[in-house]
Amino acid sequence: MKWENDEILSMIEQKKYTDVREKIINLNPVHVGEIIESLDVSESILVFRMLPKDLAVDVFNYISSEVQENIISAITDKEIKHIIDELYFDDMIDLLEEMPAKVVKKILQHSNVEERKLINEFLNYPESSAGSLMTIEYVDLKKNMTIGEAIEHIKYTGINKETIYNCYVINEERKLEGIVSLRKLILSDYNLKVEDVMNKDVVYVNTGNDQEYVASLFKKYDIIVVPVVDMEDRLTGIITIDDIIDVIDQETTEDFQKMAAMAPSEEAYLDTGVFTLAKNRLMWLTILMVSATFTGNILKRFEDVLQSVVVLTFFIPMLMDTGGNAGSQSATLVIRSLALGEIETKDFFKVVYKELRVSLITGIALAILNFLRIYFLQGTDFYVSVTICITLLFTVVLSKVVGAMLPIIAKKLKMDPAIMAGPLITTIVDAGALIVYFSIAKVLLHI
Amino acid sequence: MKWENDEILSMIEQKKYTDVREKIINLNPVHVGEIIESLDVSESILVFRMLPKDLAVDVFNYISSEVQENIISAITDKEIKHIIDELYFDDMIDLLEEMPAKVVKKILQHSNVEERKLINEFLNYPESSAGSLMTIEYVDLKKNMTIGEAIEHIKYTGINKETIYNCYVINEERKLEGIVSLRKLILSDYNLKVEDVMNKDVVYVNTGNDQEYVASLFKKYDIIVVPVVDMEDRLTGIITIDDIIDVIDQETTEDFQKMAAMAPSEEAYLDTGVFTLAKNRLMWLTILMVSATFTGNILKRFEDVLQSVVVLTFFIPMLMDTGGNAGSQSATLVIRSLALGEIETKDFFKVVYKELRVSLITGIALAILNFLRIYFLQGTDFYVSVTICITLLFTVVLSKVVGAMLPIIAKKLKMDPAIMAGPLITTIVDAGALIVYFSIAKVLLHI
Numbered sequence: 001m002k003w004e005n006d007e008i009l010s011m012i013e014q015k016k017y018t019d020v021r022e023k024i025i026n027l028n029p030v031h032v033g034e035i036i037e038s039l040d041v042s043e044s045i046l047v048f049r050m051l052p053k054d055l056a057v058d059v060f061n062y063i064s065s066e067v068q069e070n071i072i073s074a075i076t077d078k079e080i081k082h083i084i085d086e087l088y089f090d091d092m093i094d095l096l097e098e099m100p101a102k103v104v105k106k107i108l109q110h111s112n113v114e115e116r117k118l119i120n121e122f123l124n125y126p127e128s129s130a131g132s133l134m135t136i137e138y139v140d141l142k143k144n145m146t147i148g149e150a151i152e153h154i155k156y157t158g159i160n161k162e163t164i165y166n167c168y169v170i171n172e173e174r175k176l177e178g179i180v181s182l183r184k185l186i187l188s189d190y191n192l193k194v195e196d197v198m199n200k201d202v203v204y205v206n207t208g209n210d211q212e213y214v215a216s217l218f219k220k221y222d223i224i225v226v227p228v229v230d231m232e233d234r235l236t237g238i239i240t241i242d243d244i245i246d247v248i249d250q251e252t253t254e255d256f257q258k259m260a261a262m263a264p265s266e267e268a269y270l271d272t273g274v275f276t277l278a279k280n281r282l283m284w285l286t287i288l289m290v291s292a293t294f295t296g297n298i299l300k301r302f303e304d305v306l307q308s309v310v311v312l313t314f315f316i317p318m319l320m321d322t323g324g325n326a327g328s329q330s331a332t333l334v335i336r337s338l339a340l341g342e343i344e345t346k347d348f349f350k351v352v353y354k355e356l357r358v359s360l361i362t363g364i365a366l367a368i369l370n371f372l373r374i375y376f377l378q379g380t381d382f383y384v385s386v387t388i389c390i391t392l393l394f395t396v397v398l399s400k401v402v403g404a405m406l407p408i409i410a411k412k413l414k415m416d417p418a419i420m421a422g423p424l425i426t427t428i429v430d431a432g433a434l435i436v437y438f439s440i441a442k443v444l445l446h447i
Numbered sequence: 448m449k450w451e452n453d454e455i456l457s458m459i460e461q462k463k464y465t466d467v468r469e470k471i472i473n474l475n476p477v478h479v480g481e482i483i484e485s486l487d488v489s490e491s492i493l494v495f496r497m498l499p500k501d502l503a504v505d506v507f508n509y510i511s512s513e514v515q516e517n518i519i520s521a522i523t524d525k526e527i528k529h530i531i532d533e534l535y536f537d538d539m540i541d542l543l544e545e546m547p548a549k550v551v552k553k554i555l556q557h558s559n560v561e562e563r564k565l566i567n568e569f570l571n572y573p574e575s576s577a578g579s580l581m582t583i584e585y586v587d588l589k590k591n592m593t594i595g596e597a598i599e600h601i602k603y604t605g606i607n608k609e610t611i612y613n614c615y616v617i618n619e620e621r622k623l624e625g626i627v628s629l630r631k632l633i634l635s636d637y638n639l640k641v642e643d644v645m646n647k648d649v650v651y652v653n654t655g656n657d658q659e660y661v662a663s664l665f666k667k668y669d670i671i672v673v674p675v676v677d678m679e680d681r682l683t684g685i686i687t688i689d690d691i692i693d694v695i696d697q698e699t700t701e702d703f704q705k706m707a708a709m710a711p712s713e714e715a716y717l718d719t720g721v722f723t724l725a726k727n728r729l730m731w732l733t734i735l736m737v738s739a740t741f742t743g744n745i746l747k748r749f750e751d752v753l754q755s756v757v758v759l760t761f762f763i764p765m766l767m768d769t770g771g772n773a774g775s776q777s778a779t780l781v782i783r784s785l786a787l788g789e790i791e792t793k794d795f796f797k798v799v800y801k802e803l804r805v806s807l808i809t810g811i812a813l814a815i816l817n818f819l820r821i822y823f824l825q826g827t828d829f830y831v832s833v834t835i836c837i838t839l840l841f842t843v844v845l846s847k848v849v850g851a852m853l854p855i856i857a858k859k860l861k862m863d864p865a866i867m868a869g870p871l872i873t874t875i876v877d878a879g880a881l882i883v884y885f886s887i888a889k890v891l892l893h894i
Contacts, residue, residue: 028648030668151633158634165612165630182629183611186602201475219696221477222689224671241688242669248692249666252699253783260779260869261772269784270794274801278808281776285843288772289813290820295764303757310750313760317742317877320767325708325735325870329728332707336700337716347717354721361725366736373737396732422707422869423772430764 005035012043021050029055033062045074057086065098072103081110088162090135090243093122130214131207133247134228134237139167141194143177148190154182163240166225169198174234176202176227204229207236211247216341218244255339259332259421261288288427295430302438305447311380312441315388319395319437322366323429327399328422330355334407335417345412348405355404356397363396383444390440395433402429452482459490468497476502480509492521504533512545519550528557535609537582537690540569577661578654580694581675581684586614588641590624595637601629610687613672616645621681623649623674651676654683658694663788665691702786706779706868708735735874742877749885752894758827759888762835766842766884769813770876774846775869777802781854782864792859795852802851803844810843830891837887842880849876 011020012035024032024047032051036044036059048071051059060068060083072080084092084107096104096119108116118136125131139161141150150167158164167185169178178198188197204227205214217226218241228237254264261284265272299306306313334351337343343351367389375385403425407417441447458467459482471479471494479498483491483506495518498506507515507530519527531539531554543551543566555563565583572578586608588597597614605611614632616625625645635644651674652661664673665688675684701711708731712719746753753760781798784790790798814836822832850872854864888894 026648028646028650028668031648155633158630163630164633182633183605186598186611186629187605199475201473201478203475219692221475224688241671241692245666245688245692245695248695249787253787256703256779256783260775262776262780268787268789269780270790270797270801274804274808277801277805278812281773281805282809282812285769285772285776285809285813286816289765289769289817292765292768293762293820295768296761299761299764306760307754307757310754313753314743314746315740316763317746317767317881318736318739320764321739321742321771321870321874321877322732322736324771324873325732326728328707328870329709329732332703333709333716333724336703340696340700340715342715343717350717354717354724357721358724358728361721362729362732365725365729366732369733370736373740423768423775426771427768430768434764 005031005038008035009038012039012047017046017050020047024050025052025055029058030062032059036063037067041070045071049075049079053082054086057083060087061091065095068095069099069103072099072106077106077110080107084110086160088135088137089118089122089237090133090162093119093132096123125207128211128247129207130205130209130211130228130239131237133211133214133239133243134207135162135240136237137162138227138235138238139164140235141167141169141180143169143171143193143195143198145194146190147185147188147192147194147197150180150185150194151190154185162238163225166227166238168227168235168238169194170235176204176229176233176235178202179227202227205239206230212251214239215244215247215251251339255335255418258416258418259335261285261421261423284423288423291427292430295427295434298431298434298438302434305438305441305445308447309384309441309445311384312387312437315374316434316437319388319391319433320426320430322392323395323399323433324422324426326359326362326396327403327425327429330359330400330403331407331421331425334404335421338407338411338417343408345408348408348412351404351408352401355400359397359400360393362400363393366396367393384441387437387441387444391433391437394436395429398432398436399425399429452478452485455482456485459486459494464493464497467494471497472499472502476505477509479506483510484514488517492518496522496526500529501533504530507534508538512542515542516546516550519546519553524553524557527554531557533607535582535584536565536569536684537580537609540566540579543570572654575658575694576654577652577656577658577675577686578684580658580661580686580690581654582609582687583684584609585674585682585685586611587682588614588616588627590616590618590640590642590645592641593637594632594635594639594641594644597627597632597641598637601632610672610685613674613685615674615682615685616641617682623651623676623680623682625649626674649674652686653677659698661686662691662694662698698786702782702865705863705865706782708732708868708870731870735870738874739877742874742881745878745881745885749881752885752888752892755894756831756888756892758831759834759884762821763881763884765817766835766838766880767873767877769839770842770846770880771869771873773806773809773843774850774872774876777806777847777850778854778868778872781851782868785854785858785864790855792855795855795859798851798855799848802847806844806847807840809847810840813843814840831888834884834888834891838880838884841883842876845879846872846876 008020008023036047039047044067048056137160139154139158141153154164165182167180168176169180171177178200179202180194180198184197203217203221203223207228207230224241226239227235228239230236257264263280263283265280370392371385371389374380374388375382406420410417410420455467455470483494486494491514495503584607586601586605601611612629614627615623616627618624625647626649627641627645631644650664650668650670654675654677671688673686674682675686677683704711710727710730712727817839818832818836821827821835822829853867857864857867
């Protein structure tokens with residue numbers, strides 16, 4: 001890439017605007033967006049207004065909603081109308097969702113009744129549904145067109161479509177009859193009919209389908225766009241792969257957040273307020289804090305053991321941490337595999353059996369290592385060492401098996417498996433580990 | 448989707464092969480692949496061989512490497528040659544990397560010296576480099592072609608190209624001069640020259656670039672294919688977005704694994720052997736287990752405090768768990784934001800200041816809740832309650848600030864931030880929390 005940003009920024013500083021314009025109109029819209037983002041408000045508006053109309057719309061898509069808001073507030077109604085007309089429908093909906101009410105009002109002034117009805121319909125699709133992701137600018141064809149006619153049709157209507165690489169064949173009721181790629185059209189005999197080359201085994205989604213399901217279809221079928229139909233099977237829109245990549249990132253971020261015991265948030269970290277961040281974290285921290293006091297109660301129940309053999313206390317952090325880490329490993333692998341569709345709930349016993357074996361191997365290895373360290377190197381009492389190592393083995397097995405089971409059970413119960421991650425597993429397993437610890441101690445150390 | 452899989456499976460059982468063939472040739476290759484996957488070895492080969500040649504190649508791409516191996520071992524040399532000739536180059540390289548040596552030999556018999564040289568070159572690109580992801584089937588154009596000529600050129604050469612939606616304009620030395628989309632060509636006047644409509648601000652990558660960087664460009668520029676050039680800036684291949692989605696999933700899975708203290712593995716969970724799984728987990732478990740014993744040593748140092756006020760022991764699990772969870776939350780958010788490019792190392796102080804405020808809010812809230820619970824509800828001694836609550840506040844602040852700092856420091860040191868997640872943070876913060884706990888106890892409880 002040719003990064004001429006610095007050169008252009010210094011031109012702007014020197015107010016050489018003619019030179020700036022000349023340079024800027026040949027740049028990738030993403031780079032123009034970066035330049036505008038780095039300017040102060042008045043300069044950014046100035047540079048934006050010197051862009052040719054079409055570039056202006058492209059650049060508008062690549063700047064932050066903050067700068068978008070500044071620009072919309074400053075430009076003329078005519079300029080706004082041009083941007084609104086040229087934005088793809090899904091991008092306009094995203095814009096309306098981000099802008100404050102007074103800006104939305106300014107934008108909606110420029111749409112007619114019918115458009116406003118359509119906008120309202122789109123704003124009403126549940127967040128993270130296929131309906132909220134789709135755009136309405138697609139190419140539709142009739143099955144009795146020849147390929148030559150179809151290509152002419154694309155040539156004359158394609159300019160405002162988000163993609164022309166997949167075309168949708170519909171009947172008079174707008175029901176989807178087939179799909180044909182531009183590739184197929186270009187590479188076929190122009191005298192054939194569309195129905196001769198169209199694919200009837202169409203992969204499609206409903207407006208109400210969840211975005212995670214939609215993303216899974218893109219992965220499964222290696223497609224770059226999917227048609228969306230309504231309840232009556234009428235074609236209503238398409239979803240393109242650039243939006244799906246955002247969905248994949250967003251769903252993964254949600255999983256990360258849930259797995260670290262937080263309420264998921266869509267906003268970028270630096271854009272999220274301190275109080276929102278605190279609120280997202282407090283609920284789970286409180287639940288887990290209260291649950292952890294049950295573990296404290298177990299210690300209280302075994303107070304006699306603790307007081308007669310104080311050395312047992314010193315190994316509690318090691319046992320708790322190792323249990324937590326071992327459980328976190330299994331839970332993470334299982335949650336991720338469920339998310340990628342590599343394992344399903346029917347694999348429950350296969351997974352549990354696998355984790356049982358893995359936990360026995362790791363547990364025995366850790367127990368032996370630990371015995372060598374605390375008995376031979378540190379000279380800990382033999383029976384205390386044995387108690388610790390047996391507990392260690394038991395803790396690793398328990399936490400790994402529980403860590404693998406809970407996410408699958410959650411999925412079966414239609415809950416989000418990502419909740420059943422490290423923090424919750426740790427809290428659950430801690431209690432079990434301590435009970436075993438003191439029970440073995442009582443027997444082996446005759447307390 | 449029309450799921451006719453069950454119907455077809457029962458036809459296969461009844462050996463109605465003509466009917467099966469008729470049904471199957473109209474299906475999406477992904478569905479045919481699913482049917483073949485569910486059959487036993489001999490049936491799967493039988494069904495595969497009844498597919499028309501072109502469908503066979505498509506289906507071949509959607510079946511597991513195990514079934515691919517069975518099929519290659521069973522079909523004739525001529526059939527193998529057809530598949531090899533029709534597979535895209537990147538898919539063939541993937542196939543060769545998966546197959547055992549004797550199958551690779553069988554495949555390579557059908558390639559000539561030049562092809563074998565090229566294959567070797569591709570097999571030598573480092574794993575997870577742009578070179579290892581690219582394919583060589585792209586459309587190249589010359590800048591002095593008219594658009595009409597360019598479309599004719601695409602029409603005659605496009606059939607074997609992985610994508611025809613982006614075409615690359617190169618000079619005699621194969622150096623990249625520009626890029627033009629099929630969309631632009633179709634929608635332009637056919638008498639214009641390619642150079643009139645091509646885009647010269649080309650986004651491209653080098654064969655040696657890391658796949659994570661390549662994926663970040665796809666996200667930044669909303670592109671569906673990127674050209675790859677060699678050290679001398681000659682066009683050598685292209686990378687398409689379907690491979691990038693796999694890269695995104697793979698990189699995220701690696702992050703999940705590292706954050707849960709495991710060595711990353713590319714294989715799917717169910718395909719990974721028990722010993723490999725155990726090995727991937729043991730190293731970090733051992734390191735963290737040994738580190739956790741330092742926390743035990745702190746308990747030992749404060750043995751006198753523990754013995755005079757045993758009740759302090761009961762709150763150790765709650766303090767440790769809450770610290771671990773609070774740190775894990777911050778570390779996870781920071782690691783994920785770094786991975787998505789939402790924050791950079793230069794944001795260090797901004798992030799730390801933010802976490803300081805968030806941790807004060809959450810810490811104070813948790814401390815107050817906890818005080819209400821243990822002093823008023825459980826009737827714990829006043830000074831013990833105060834000790835616990837101050838420690839809780841301190842632990843939350845320490846773990847959140849450390850949890851936010853370490854991933855950014857790791858990134859600055861060119862290490863993977865994902866290592867600095869929950870497990871490591873917990874181990875580090877535990878020690879600090881306990882030292883503060885007992886130090887405050889000593890003062891407040893006059894021990």
